Amino acid sequence: MTRISAFGISATLPDHWEARIFRHEGGEPTLHAATFPLPPSDGEFGSRATQRMPAGGLFLSLTEYRIGEGIEVTGGLFGNPMPRTLAGEHFSSRSLLQARAGQRGLQRFFSDAGRAFCLYVVVADGAAQGRRLEAVSDVLSSLDIRPERV
Secondary structure, X not given: OEEEEEOOEEXXXXXXXXXXXXXXXXXXXXXXXXXXXXXXXXXXXXXXXXXXXXXXXXXEEEEEEOOEOXXXXXXXXXXXXXXXXXXXXXXXXXXXXXXXXXXXXXXXXXXXXXXXXXXXXXXXXXXXXXXXXXXXXXXXXXXXXXXXXX
């Protein structure tokens, strides 16, 4: 297990996962985690990573949205609590940023510690889906978000 932490976001990842927390210039923090090697740079929702995702792979993005300009943490789209567990029936090919054969996705908007986020998870068809979803649920359970970015 490996702990990753930056910008007030931290999570524990299973062995052999790759992860990074980054912030594009002028943007908000994003966590990428995957069961396969991540590209050196990518957009917030990992279109490069998901393009090269192998069969049986899993990709997770947690990206923050700036509060204000219609984005509030007390209601609306971001008024939900952070998801801690995921199940196969939560995933759909219609939830993908870019539709790709053999992939299904999930999007959840939520707020935690006064901050607004979108969780985006993509799974590629392959063996051991149940174990992969247990592993991503473990990552979500370990997720700690601080009120102020560090």
